[in-house]
Amino acid sequence: MRSGEELDGFEGEASSTSMISGASSPYQPTTEPVSQRRGLAGLRCDPDYLRGALGCLKVAQVILALIAFICIETIMECSPCEGLYFFEFVSCSAFVVTGVLLILFSLNLHMRIPQINWNLTIFGFLATAVYAVNTFLAVRKWRVSVRQQSASDYIRARTESRDADGRPEVQRLDT
Secondary structure, eight states: OOOHHHHTOSTTSOOHHHHHHOSSOSOOOOSOOOOOOOSGGGOOOOHHHHHSHHHHHHHHHHHHHHHHHHHHHTOOOOSSOHHHHHHHHHHHHHHHHHHHHHHHHHTTGGGTOTTSOHHHHHHHHHHHHHHHHHHHHHHHHHHHHHHHHHHHHHHHHHHHHHHHHHOTTSOOTTO
């Protein structure tokens, strides 16, 4: 049998008895255990969200926005293209934004970013849409007023040219 000195091991080495008990060993674990990673490896699709009303609505929005964008891209020629360009922008933007939201909600990524209140964010998108409609209506009203102004200028100019025949102080060049 070994003596007590032999059980302690070599100088500077922990003894087998102290490693078992762990209380008197100078070699205590200094790091914390590794927690589960929160990276992209744990992504799973949430079928309950996709089967629910909100998920079905998001899928329908993405599909319809994609179809609208494809349809607008098939037009080869247009004469007043401003409305066409606006529709192209809106359909492409709707496809991208709604697609990103569908991915966020179906993969539960919104739960990993608790600093953002996602319900209020959706209301922010709605407010942005309302402002966009307001801007569109304001521009349309402005264009109508510009057209009316140019039409009234044309009518005024025509009226003044007719009145020149009746005024003796205006001489006609063709006589």
